[in-house]
Amino acid sequence: MKIYELNASEIHKGLRHKDFSAREVAQAHLYRIEQTDKDLKAFVTVTTEQALRAADAVDAKMSRGEELHPLSGIPVAVKDNMCTTGVKTTCSSKMLESFVPPYTATVVNKLEQAGAVVLGKTNLDEFAMGSSTENSAFFTTRNPYDLERVPGGSSGGSAVAVAAGQAVIALGSDTGGSIRQPAAFCGIVGVKPTYSLVSRYGLVAFASSLDQVGPFARTVSDAAWALEALAGHDPLDSTSVPNAPVDWSQPLDKGIRGLKVGVPREYFADGMEPAVVKSVREAIKVFECLGAEISEISLPHTSYALPTYYIIAPAEASSNLARFDGVRYGFRAEGATNQEELISLSRSQGFGPEVKRRIMLGTYALSNGYYDAYYGKAQKVRSLIKQDFDNAFSQVDIILSPTSPTTAFKVGARVNDPLSMYMADLCTFAVNLAGIPALSLNCGFVEGLPVGLQLMGKAFSEMMLLQAAFAYEQTVKLPQLPVFKGGLPNV
Amino acid sequence: MYETAIGMEVHLELCTRSKVFCGCSTNYGGAPNSQACPVCLGLPGSLPVLNKRAVEFAIKASLALNCEVAPETKFDRKNYFYPDLVKGYQISQYDKPIGRNGYIEFEVEGVTRRVGIRRVHLEEDTGKSFHDVAAERTYLDFNRSGVPLIEIVTEPDIRSSAEAKSYLEALREIMEYIEVSDCRIEEGSMRCEANISIRPTGSSDYGILNEIKNIGSLRGVQRALEYEIKRQTELVSSGGIVLRQTRRWNESELKTEVMRTKEEAHDYRYFPEPDLVQLVIDNSWLNKCRSEIPELPRARRERYVRELGITPYDAEELVADRALAQYFEGVARLGTEPKLAANWLLSDLRRELNQASLAIEQVKLREAGFSELMVLVSSGAIGSKTAKDILGELVHSGVSPAAYVKEKGLAQLSDTSEIEKFVEQAIADSPKIVADYRVGKERALTALVGVVMKLSRGKAKPELVNDLLTQKLNKGRL
Ligand SMILES: [Zn+2]
Numbered sequence: 004m005k006i007y008e009l010n011a012s013e014i015h016k017g018l019r020h021k022d023f024s025a026r027e028v029a030q031a032h033l034y035r036i037e038q039t040d041k042d043l044k045a046f047v048t049v050t051t052e053q054a055l056r057a058a059d060a061v062d063a064k065m066s067r068g069e070e071l072h073p074l075s076g077i078p079v080a081v082k083d084n085m086c087t088t089g090v091k092t093t094c095s096s097k098m099l100e101s102f103v104p105p106y107t108a109t110v111v112n113k114l115e116q117a118g119a120v121v122l123g124k125t126n127l128d129e130f131a132m133g134s135s136t137e138n139s140a141f142f143t144t145r146n147p148y149d150l151e152r153v154p155g156g157s158s159g160g161s162a163v164a165v166a167a168g169q170a171v172i173a174l175g176s177d178t179g180g181s182i183r184q185p186a187a188f189c190g191i192v193g194v195k196p197t198y199s200l201v202s203r204y205g206l207v208a209f210a211s212s213l214d215q216v217g218p219f220a221r222t223v224s225d226a227a228w229a230l231e232a233l234a235g236h237d238p239l240d241s242t243s244v245p246n247a248p249v250d251w252s253q254p255l256d257k258g259i260r261g262l263k264v265g266v267p268r269e270y271f272a273d274g275m276e277p278a279v280v281k282s283v284r285e286a287i288k289v290f291e292c293l294g295a296e297i298s299e300i301s302l303p304h305t306s307y308a309l310p311t312y313y314i315i316a317p318a319e320a321s322s323n324l325a326r327f328d329g330v331r332y333g334f335r336a337e338g339a340t341n342q343e344e345l346i347s348l349s350r351s352q353g354f355g356p357e358v359k360r361r362i363m364l365g366t367y368a369l370s371n372g373y374y375d376a377y378y379g380k381a382q383k384v385r386s387l388i389k390q391d392f393d394n395a396f397s398q399v400d401i402i403l404s405p406t407s408p409t410t411a412f413k414v415g416a417r418v419n420d421p422l423s424m425y426m427a428d429l430c431t432f433a434v435n436l437a438g439i440p441a442l443s444l445n446c447g448f449v450e451g452l453p454v455g456l457q458l459m460g461k462a463f464s465e466m467m468l469l470q471a472a473f474a475y476e477q478t479v480k481l482p483q484l485p486v487f488k489g490g491l492p493n494v
Numbered sequence: 495m496y497e498t499a500i501g502m503e504v505h506l507e508l509c510t511r512s513k514v515f516c517g518c519s520t521n522y523g524g525a526p527n528s529q530a531c532p533v534c535l536g537l538p539g540s541l542p543v544l545n546k547r548a549v550e551f552a553i554k555a556s557l558a559l560n561c562e563v564a565p566e567t568k569f570d571r572k573n574y575f576y577p578d579l580v581k582g583y584q585i586s587q588y589d590k591p592i593g594r595n596g597y598i599e600f601e602v603e604g605v606t607r608r609v610g611i612r613r614v615h616l617e618e619d620t621g622k623s624f625h626d627v628a629a630e631r632t633y634l635d636f637n638r639s640g641v642p643l644i645e646i647v648t649e650p651d652i653r654s655s656a657e658a659k660s661y662l663e664a665l666r667e668i669m670e671y672i673e674v675s676d677c678r679i680e681e682g683s684m685r686c687e688a689n690i691s692i693r694p695t696g697s698s699d700y701g702i703l704n705e706i707k708n709i710g711s712l713r714g715v716q717r718a719l720e721y722e723i724k725r726q727t728e729l730v731s732s733g734g735i736v737l738r739q740t741r742r743w744n745e746s747e748l749k750t751e752v753m754r755t756k757e758e759a760h761d762y763r764y765f766p767e768p769d770l771v772q773l774v775i776d777n778s779w780l781n782k783c784r785s786e787i788p789e790l791p792r793a794r795r796e797r798y799v800r801e802l803g804i805t806p807y808d809a810e811e812l813v814a815d816r817a818l819a820q821y822f823e824g825v826a827r828l829g830t831e832p833k834l835a836a837n838w839l840l841s842d843l844r845r846e847l848n849q850a851s852l853a854i855e856q857v858k859l860r861e862a863g864f865s866e867l868m869v870l871v872s873s874g875a876i877g878s879k880t881a882k883d884i885l886g887e888l889v890h891s892g893v894s895p896a897a898y899v900k901e902k903g904l905a906q907l908s909d910t911s912e913i914e915k916f917v918e919q920a921i922a923d924s925p926k927i928v929a930d931y932r933v934g935k936e937r938a939l940t941a942l943v944g945v946v947m948k949l950s951r952g953k954a955k956p957e958l959v960n961d962l963l964t965q966k967l968n969k970g971r972l
Contacts, residue, residue: 086539099538106532108539207538211768240541241770319768322571325582326536331634342632346575369573369763378765 006031007168008484011077011225014171018065018076025061025076029054029120032078036122036169042150044142045163047083048091049123054078057120064118073228075118080170082161083124084131085111085216086205094207095139096129098327098334098353108205109237110174110216117232122170125160129355130324131181131209133157134427137418138357145414146188147485148452152411155185155427158219162189165219168484172229173219178209179312180407180431182217183443187406187455190445190485192226192472193219195431197462198438199244201230202237208323210316211242213435221483223444223473227255230465253466255473260294262471265399269305270430276409282454283405286446286475290403293474300399302391307384308433309425314368314381315436320358321365327353360421389437396461401471404430406443406455430457440465444472445481495695496730498723500652500688501612502661505643506675507619507683508551514618514642515542515585522681526635534640536580541769544569548642549592551674552616553775553783555644556593558672558790559611564590566774569616569767574760577632578621580639588764591615592775598648599792600664602657609661610649619643644674650689650700655719659712662686667791671816679711686715691736692726701726702736706750709743718743722750794819802832811840817854818844824861830868838868842882846889858892859885867895875899876906880952907953910962913946916954917962920945931967939963 006028009017017023033051040046061076081087084094086104093099107115115121128138136144136159144159146152147167154163158175162185165173175182177195186193194217201216208214218229236245266287271280291297329335329349336348354362368377395402408429417424434441439462446456456475460468513520516533532540556563570588593614599606621636646665652658666677666684677684686709691701706722709715726736740759741750789797791813798809812819818839825835843864847854859867867888870876876899884904888895899905907913921928924945931938939960946959 086537092538094538102538104532104537104539106537106540203539204541205539208769239543241543242541242768318765322573322583322763322765325573325575326538326580328575328577328582330577331535331580332537342577343575346577366763369765371761371763374763374765 007035009171010222010483011073011171011220011228012222014077015071015073015075018061018071025058025065025120026055028076029058029078029122032122032169032171035167036164039147039167039169042145043147043163043167043169044144045125045154045160045167045169046080046123047093047095047126047141047160050090050121053090054120054122057115057118061118061120072117072232074114074172074232077119077172078122078170079114079119079229080122080125080161080164080173081111082127082131082158082173082175084127084176084207084209085174086207087111087121087124090124092124092207093141094130095127095136095141096354096358097140099207100140100334102333104205106205108216109202109239110233111205113232113235114174114229119172119232122164125158125164125173127160127181128157129358130207130320131157131176131178131214132320132357132361134180134184134424135412135414135417136160137414138355140355143414146411146452148190149411151413152452153188153414155188155407155411157181157185158193159185161219162186162191162193165189165221166191166485171220172225174216174233175219176206176209176214176216177431177435178213178316179435180428182219183431183434183441183455183457184407184428186219186443187445187453187457188411190448190453190481191219191221191483192223192442192444193217194226194230194442194465194468195434195440196230196234196465197247197440198435199242200247200249200440200463200465201233202235202240202243204237204239208319210319211323212319213312213316215435223469223476224255226442227469227473230469234465248463249465251466253470255470256477257470258294259290259471259474262290262295262401262467263399264290264295264297264471265300265395265402266297267300267302267305267395267402267404269302270404274408274426274429275405276449278449279405279407279409279454282447282449283403283456286456286479287403289475289478290471293478295471298399300395300402302388302395302402302433304384304387304391305433308388308436309429311381311384311388311436312432313364313425314377315385317361317365318368318378318381319365321362321369324354324358324362329353357421385436388433392433392437392439392459392461400460400467401464402459404457404459406430406457410449410452410454434459438462440468442468442472444476446475446479447481496692496727497695498653498690498692499650499700500654500658500690500719501650502646502648502652502658503687503689504646504662504665505685506555506646506669506677508548508642508644508674509676509683510545510547510551510642512545512547513640514545514548514616515640518640520641524637526633527637529637530639534580535636536582536639542585542767544770544773545642548616549773549775550779550783550786551642552592552614552644553780554672554787555646555669555674556596556614557780557784558668558787559593559596559598559614559646561593561596561611561614563593563775563780565776566590566772567592568772569770570764571767572617573763576620578623578634578636578639580621580636584618584620585767585770586617586645587615598661598664598668600660602660607657607660609651612647612649614644614646617643617645650691655716655723658688658719659716662712662715664792667814671791672787688715688719688722690719690722690726692723692730701730702738704736704738705740707740707742707753710745714743714745717748718750721748725750788816791816798832802826804832804836808836808840812836815854821854821861821864825865825868828862828865830865831872834868834872835864838864842885843889846886849886850889852889857889859888859895860892863888863892863895870895870899874906874908874955876904877952877956880904880906904953906955907950908955908958910958913950913954913958913962916946916949917959917966919949920963921966928967939967942967
């Protein structure tokens with residue numbers, strides 16, 4: 004076994020047994036990045052020095068005989084829309100290409116406090132708007148299972164870093180599927196926590212009422228460790244909940260005998276790739292074999308999730324991104340002759356086309372005379388979507404569905420067709436609108452490409468989702484790392 | 495004939511110690527951008543955390559203006575671009591202000607006026623731009639960014655520029671009284687805008703509204719409104735039409751000028767602020783705020799006149815200074831005759847304070863001591879001149895007036911036999927004055943009293959001196 008193939012619990016064990024040092028673990032992953040990232044392009048910034056320093060701190064702690072947190076010495080990658088003191092936070096946008104924040108996001112702080120070793124910042128669709136990382140202003144990240152294909156998005160860089168063994172755990176943010184969909188495309192575990200469970204302080208906002216930070220990992224157990232470290236009230240985020248009712252002490256291997264599993268018929272309808280549906284149906288059979296009670300359910304407002312999302316998210320984004328005006332920091336256009344021109348030129352030149360498209364959509368939806376017809380109505384539909392889930396969870400414990408209608412598509416295939424790009428998140432929007440938790444994990448392969456299975460639960464049922472995912476993972480035992488196509492060295 | 499309908503919009507900076515959504519200080523005078531953090535600089539990823547104290551100030555302001563306080567409210571984003579607006583939006587309140595449907599009462603030329611308060615809401619201040627015209631540069635200071643403001647909007651119930659001024663004075667008095675804002679219009683902690691329209695007298699519809707901004711003083715408010723009433727009246731009576739505009743008061747040219755027309759009006763795209771949760775104001779919180787509101791100035795003045803027998807003028811003077819009024823009440827509560835106390839406070843004590851540049855709170859002579867001094871005066875134990883002479887010393891030292899008088903031997907001489915000796919000596923020493931008196935020059939008596947006072951080193955009780963002198967001098971005539 005090479006070091007980069009180990010998961011967090013294995014590294015933790017290895018550190019404690021002195022099989023290797025935290026520095027060696029960090030170096031192994033940094034080397035892995037060096038070897039593979041020319042092709043994968045997962046990282047925007049690699050923070051080698053800081054990483055080695057953090058690793059040394061863990062080694063020093065160990066040599067003093069201090070107790071290690073399960074994340075101590077674990078190499079992690081951070082999506083480049085989370086602020087890191089002294090390290091560029093670009094959001095993969097020309098607008099913030101040279102922005103160095105003077106403060107660190109709470110989630111990154113928490114990982115660092117636990118002793119995790121941050122290796123760098125990962126690529127994303129500009130300001131987390133997209134499903135393929137093709138909207139990055141810098142470069143497109145490639146899927147490790149097929150370099151011709153996208154890794155999904157917007158947290159594509161983080162998903163790839165974990166899938167390819169560049170990092171053990173990574174942070175993503177999920178506004179409409181940006182953790183789960185790339186997790187599905189890259190064959191790993193990605194968790195979108197209950198809204199308010201994890202602090203958003205320091206996460207550059209896309210749509211504040213939908214955004215949540217969550218972990219990527221190759222195993223359910225690693226994801227659980229990471230999520231526990233991230234969760235918790237943050238006085239700096241008024242929307243983060245004090246005393247969230249999640250019992251982290253419950254065992255992951257509790258089993259799922261008697262678990263009531265709902266299968267919503269709307270998620271298996273037209274537009275889903277048959278091979279994906281087949282894989283998911285097989286996964287559901289595994290759940291049944293493990294003792295779960297499967298029943299078909301209905302979430303009648305599912306088809307409204309996409310249009311609702313594409314009003315609420317752009318509306319909030321249009322306001323959240325108004326601060327990027329070229330006045331105080333970030334990109335500033337040359338040649339402006341007055342204030343209005345400075346703002347307008349900087350924004351015209353600093354934002355990419357998808358970001359502009361959403362700002363315009365959102366601005367329109369909030370405009371005088373259109374508010375009721377768009378934003379107001381979308382909020383009403385949002386509560387109907389929530390109600391769908393409330394009704395469903397009065398009958399079942401968790402809901403299973405595909406994470407995305409297809410497997411990873413080819414780079415360039417959808418860039419000129421925004422609507423087909425938006426469809427990639429068809430199965431994930433509703434969860435954000437309802438504020439509930441969901442995770443995606445690999446449930447097999449179609450033509451060598453991973454298929455994602457989505458587990459949804461009621462608010463704060465993270466433990467139940469992780470237990471269910473764990474039971475499935477331990478039963479099917481799918482491979483965790485890809486065998487790279489296209490000549491990528493498997494060092 | 496036309497009548498005027500004026501509504502006022504006033505922004506007040508709340509005097510909380512920290513800003514409304516972060517912990518930065520609200521102090522004036524810091525070096526530019528020395529009181530700014532990621533939150534009030536609107537850096538990406540930063541989030542607002544509501545300052546409870548600012549909410550309490552807004553609640554108190556609402557209660558003092560007789561408003562209904564919303565049991566559940568929220569914040570909204572007001573979106574617009576401006577270099578001193580760090581986030582591209584201001585966190586404000588749109589459709590659920592903390593206070594609504596209130597009123598304020600005040601006197602204009604002896605007549606009580608009531609003006610409706612439409613709403614009181616809480617929001618954040620922006621930064622400040624400084625334009626260096628010569629260098630063609632603009633500098634931005636964000637020390638004010640995120641300082642809490644309340645906006646108070648009246649109904650269009652104000653009928654004249656004088657009324658507008660009285661409204662602002664009454665509002666300022668209340669807000670200072672409840673200590674939510676220092677209301678300094680010149681320093682920008684109180685900012686006024688007016689909406690004004692005219693209509694034919696008796697008409698029930700309002701005319702076309704014009705908004706007047708940039709008014710930097712109370713006198714400016716009055717002048718700007720006078721100018722605007724005249725402008726609109728002349729326009730309409732000559733057959734013209736008032737256009738809906740936002741106008742700016744030009745203080746140097748004493749006129750209003752067009753800032754924006756209706757077509758250029760902003761669309762602020764208000765929507766609920768998703769970074770803050772719903773704000774619930776329950777009864778216990780409301781009652782706590784209510785209990786912190788002192789008796790308001792208008793009620794206090796009426797009580798002083800009605801119950802304490804103070805003249806309306808003195809009541810006005812006392813109440814105008816909340817700390818002085820508080821002191822006065824303390825003195826009156828200790829049994830001092832209110833009228834006597836008011837006289838002394840407003841003339842002699844105030845003079846001492848002015849001379850020493852002291853605030854009443856800093857004076858060492860507290861309510862009990864002052865009350866003791868009043869007892870010494872009203873019982874005749876010391877003369878009022880003595881009391882005036884020692885007041886300065888008492889204010890600074892804080893020693894008990896009775897002890898001080900005793901120690902310095904300043905007690906008034908009211909023993910007739912003692913005074914008689916001085917009287918006899920004065921008559922003996924001043925034959926010329928006595929002669930004047932005898933030929934009928936009545937003013938000579940005053941001069942003789944002066945001589946006696948001098949001999950007694952001011953301690954003789956003047957009434958007794960007067961009586962004894964008259965007796966002695968007239969005895970000789972008999
Ligand atoms: Zn601040």
